[in-house]
Amino acid sequence: MNDYIVRVAAADHAVRAFAITARELTEQARIFHHTSPVVSAALGRLLSAGAMMGAMMKGPDDLLTIQVLGDGPVRGMTVTADAAGHVKGYAQQPQVELDANEMGKLDVGGAVGAGILRVMKDLGLKEPYVGTTQLQTGEIAEDLTYYFASSEQVPSSVGLGVLVDTDCSIRRAGGFILQLMPDTSDAVIQTLEENIKKIRPVTDMLEQGYTPEQLLEELLAGLEMEILERIPAAFACNCSKARIQKALISIPKKDLRDMIEDGEPIEVKCQFCNTAYPFEIEELKEMLAQCEKDRV
Secondary structure, three states: OOOOOEEEEOOOOOEEEEEOOOHHHHHHHHHHHHOHHHHHHHHHHHHHHHHHHHHHOOOOOOOOOOOOOOEEOOOEEEEEOOOEEEEEEEEEOOOOOOOOOOOOOOOOOHHOOEEEEEEEEOOOOOOEEEEEEEEOOOOHHHHHHHHHHOOOEEEEEEEEEEEEEEOHHHHHHHEEEEEEOOOHHHHHHHHHHHHHHEEEEEEHHHOOOOOOHHHHHHOOOOEEEEEEEEEEEEEEOOOOHHHHHHHHHHHHHHHHHHHHHHHOOOOEEEHHHHOOEEEEEEHHHHHHHHHHHHOO
């Protein structure tokens, strides 16, 4: 089954919710970055959340970036998403090995550590929106629940899960984001609280074959649910040699000169998908000439 996001409204639009199945895009990230199981779990959770949060945006050019910066061995993760279900991301340290946590699960919180969560939204305005909160557990879902409440003042519940198979491939991945709109009635809130108390781990439901729609049906049991949209989701990187070249032209001229004087071609890799772009000495000289022309 291909990855997709479902967007729903419930209780006469007093509640909005998103759910995603993200096995394929998380597996793609694992292959691109050769992530260890605990990093696959951490990055997969953030990719799932990023894709759903991207789907909350309206404009075709709107861009969302989530950064998790911690003092754990993974050091940090960055995920970028748009409103069309395209998402990409990477971990600063893709190979981290840790013992299981006290529950026998992959220790995502230990890999991430203490630090900050930063959300940036480029909505085509003069300045992007930036919200920063402290990491609460490093497990990603709880950190995002806290972010929504404290930075965006939207009471939310976030559930994320990644199940890594014995061969280190991704067996299941996905999650949900549930949010209360202003003036939600106490009766609706009570129903949701009871449902959330009873909800099983996301990976358990995905392993049992739950679709995003079925996952939300459990979360929203007792409330009338309306499916508004289904959005295909995929790991998608828009890097190109031209984009990398533009970035190289923007670096200090001294650095370009040093590369040229070394006399060896260089290779620049995209952080998001690990695609390598080679540049010959002649290309570097042309860039330096362009750089000097632009800065006259």
